[in-house]
Amino acid sequence: MAEYSAFNLLRNAISGHKDWRRAWRDPEPKKQYDVIIVGAGGHGLASAFYLAKNHGIRNIAVLEKGYLGGGNTGRNTTIVRSNYMLEENAHFYEKSLQLWEQLSQELNFNVMFSQRGVTNLAHSDNQMDAFARRGNTMRMNGIDAELLDRAQVRREMPYLDFSDNARFPIYGGLKQPRGGTARHDAVAWGLARGADRLGVDIIQNCEVIGFKQKGNRITAVETSRGEIGCERIGFAVAGHTGHLAAKLGMKLPIESHVLQAFVSEPLKTLIDTVVTYGAGHFYVSQSDKGGLVFGGDIDMYNSYAQRGNTPMIEHVVSAGLAMIPSLSRLRILRHWGGIMDMSMDGSPIIGKSPIDNLYLNCGWCYGGFKATPGSGWVFAHTIANDQPHAINAGLTLDRFERGRMVDERGAGPYPNRH
Amino acid sequence: MIRINCPYCGLRGHDEFSYIGDATKQRPASPADATAAEWHDFVYIRDNPRGPHQEIWQHIQGCRAFVRVLRNTLTHEVLATGLPQDDLLAGASGPAKTEEAKTGEAS
Numbered sequence: 292m293a294e295y296s297a298f299n300l301l302r303n304a305i306s307g308h309k310d311w312r313r314a315w316r317d318p319e320p321k322k323q324y325d326v327i328i329v330g331a332g333g334h335g336l337a338s339a340f341y342l343a344k345n346h347g348i349r350n351i352a353v354l355e356k357g358y359l360g361g362g363n364t365g366r367n368t369t370i371v372r373s374n375y376m377l378e379e380n381a382h383f384y385e386k387s388l389q390l391w392e393q394l395s396q397e398l399n400f401n402v403m404f405s406q407r408g409v410t411n412l413a414h415s416d417n418q419m420d421a422f423a424r425r426g427n428t429m430r431m432n433g434i435d436a437e438l439l440d441r442a443q444v445r446r447e448m449p450y451l452d453f454s455d456n457a458r459f460p461i462y463g464g465l466k467q468p469r470g471g472t473a474r475h476d477a478v479a480w481g482l483a484r485g486a487d488r489l490g491v492d493i494i495q496n497c498e499v500i501g502f503k504q505k506g507n508r509i510t511a512v513e514t515s516r517g518e519i520g521c522e523r524i525g526f527a528v529a530g531h532t533g534h535l536a537a538k539l540g541m542k543l544p545i546e547s548h549v550l551q552a553f554v555s556e557p558l559k560t561l562i563d564t565v566v567t568y569g570a571g572h573f574y575v576s577q578s579d580k581g582g583l584v585f586g587g588d589i590d591m592y593n594s595y596a597q598r599g600n601t602p603m604i605e606h607v608v609s610a611g612l613a614m615i616p617s618l619s620r621l622r623i624l625r626h627w628g629g630i631m632d633m634s635m636d637g638s639p640i641i642g643k644s645p646i647d648n649l650y651l652n653c654g655w656c657y658g659g660f661k662a663t664p665g666s667g668w669v670f671a672h673t674i675a676n677d678q679p680h681a682i683n684a685g686l687t688l689d690r691f692e693r694g695r696m697v698d699e700r701g702a703g704p705y706p707n708r709h
Numbered sequence: 710m711i712r713i714n715c716p717y718c719g720l721r722g723h724d725e726f727s728y729i730g731d732a733t734k735q736r737p738a739s740p741a742d743a744t745a746a747e748w749h750d751f752v753y754i755r756d757n758p759r760g761p762h763q764e765i766w767q768h769i770q771g772c773r774a775f776v777r778v779l780r781n782t783l784t785h786e787v788l789a790t791g792l793p794q795d796d797l798l799a800g801a802s803g804p805a806k807t808e809e810a811k812t813g814e815a816s
Contacts, residue, residue, distance in 0.1 A: 531759075533755070533756075533757035533758075533759075534757075534759045537756075537757075537758075542754045542755065542756060542757075543754070543755070543757070544753040544754055544755070545755065545757055546730075546731075546755050546757050547757055547759075547782070591728045592711075592723075592728045592764070592766075592780075593731075593757065593762055593764065593782045594782050594785065595759045595782045595783045596782070596783055596784060596785055600710060600711065600723070600785075601710055602710065602722075602723070602724035635752075635753045691749060691752075691753040692745070692746075692749050704752050704753055705730070706755075707728065707730075
C-alpha cells in the first residue's frame with residue numbers, strides 16, 4: 292500500500308497537503324463483533340492488527356475508554372530489549388524484538404526503532420559472574436549479548452562515574468547490541484492505522500461499564516456507547532485489568548502501582564545508548580529531541596492515580612547522579628506517572644482465563660512497551676486458536692496455583708519488588 | 710507526599726514509612742491443614758481495589774510500629790489510620806481512633 296512514500300509526499304506537497312486520508316476512521320460501534328479487544332494501547336492495537344493480518348479475523352472492535360495510546364503506551368521510557376534468562380520469557384521477548392526489527396516496514400509507518408544497544412552495569416565481581424551467566428544463557432537461546440569489562444564500558448560511556456569517588460565502582464556491564472528505543476506514540480499510531488486498514492473498528496471514548504454473561508461466557512459488553520455483542524473478548528488494559536476483572540467477580544494475582552518517568556531539558560548528544568544502573572534502579576536514554584528520558588522504581592504503594600510522589604523523584608534522581616554525576620546541573624522538564632499491573636512473579640500473564648471466551652493480557656509490570664508487537668502477536672494467536680502459542684504457553688494465569696512462577700528477579704511474591 | 714497519622718508519633722510524611730502491603734490478607738489459621746487453594750489465595754490473589762484500600766505501613770524511620778491505613782488508591786487520600794488490628798471500615802472515624810490509641814500509649 293506504501294501510502295507514505297517519497298512519491299506521495301511530493302504529490303501531496305504539490306496539491307498543498309489537502310488530500311491526505313485520515314490515518315484511521317472514527318466508526319460508530321456495530322451491534323456485534325467476532326472479537327472485542329478492550330484497550331487501544333499498543334498491546335490492544337497490536338492484538339487487533341495481528342488478528343486481522345495473521346488469522347484473517349476482520350470483524351474486530353478495539354474499545355478505548357479515553358483516547359488511543361493515552362495510557363501506558365504514551366507514558367513509558369521507550370526501551371526495547373530481550374535480555375531475559377528464563378525459558379518462558381526469553382523466547383517470547385526475542386520474538387517481540389524480531390517483530391520490532393521489521394515493524395516500520397510492516398506498518399509502512401516509521402516507529403523510529405533505533406537499535407542503539409542496551410547496557411546493564413555491574414558493580415561487583417559477583418554481579419559480573421551473574422551477568423556472564425545471563426549473557427551465556429541468552430546466547431544459547433540465540434539472543435545477542437556481550438559482556439563488557441570496565442575499560443570497554445568506559446570507552447563506550449565515558450560520562451559514567453569512573454572516578455575514585457564512585458559509591459559503587461563500575462566493574463563492567465552486559466550489553467545487548469540489538470536493544471534500543473522506539474518512538475512510543477508512533478507505535479500506537481502505526482498499529483492503529485495498520486489495524487484500521489484491515490477493517491478493525493477502533494472506538495475511542497467508549498468505556499466498558501459491565502458485561503452480559505450466559506453460562507460461562509461473555510455475550511456482550513455494556514459500554515458508555517451502548518451494548519456491543521461479542522464472540523470472544525480480550526483484555527489489554529494494563530493497570531486496570533483488576534478493575535475490569537472485578538466486574539466479573541474475578542480476582543487476579545496482580546496489584547496496580549504507579550511508576551514515574553522523567554524527561555530533562557534538551558541537550559546535545561550525551562548518551563547514544565540505553566544504560567541502566569546495577570546498584571540501584573535507574574535507566575536512561577536520550578530522545579531524538581535531546582531530552583534525557585529516565586526512570587527508576589515504582590512508588591511502592593498500590594495506586595490507580597496517574598501521578599507519583601516527590602520522595603520517589605528524589606530517590607530516582609539520586610541513583611542517576613551516583614551513576615552520571617554530570618546530570619546534577621540538568622533540570623527536569625516534565626514527569627508523569629503510569630499505572631503498572633504488577634504481577635506476583637514479575638512476569639506477564641497472556642492466555643486464557645477462567646471464563647470460556649475471555650482472554651487476558653496483563654501483568655506487564657514495568658516491561659510492557661518492549662513487548663508490544665510480541666504481545667499482540669501471541670495474544671492474537673491465543674484468541675484465534677483458543678490456545679496459547681508455544682512461546683506464551685508458560686505465561687498462564689494458573690501458573691501461580693501450580694507453583695510454576697516465572698520469577699526473573701527471584702524476588703518472591705511481592706509485586707512491588709519486581 | 711502522603712501524610713500518615715501514626716498512632717504513636719502523629720502526622721508524618723510517607724517517606725518515613727515502609728509499605729508492607731494489603732492488610733486484608735489473612736494467613737490460613739491452621740497452616741498445616743490449609744488447602745493449596747487457600748495458600749494460593751493468601752500468597753498471590755489480591756482484591757487490588759480502585760478506591761479505599763486497607764494496607765499496612767511500617768513507621769520504619771520513627772517508632773517502627775506497624776500502622777493500618779485506609780487509603781484511596783485513586784486519589785492517595787488517607788481516610789483513616791489505626792493499629793494493625795483495628796477495623797478501619799467500622800463506623801468510627803480514623804482520627805478519633807488514632808487519638809485513643811495515642812493516649813492509650815502515653816498513659
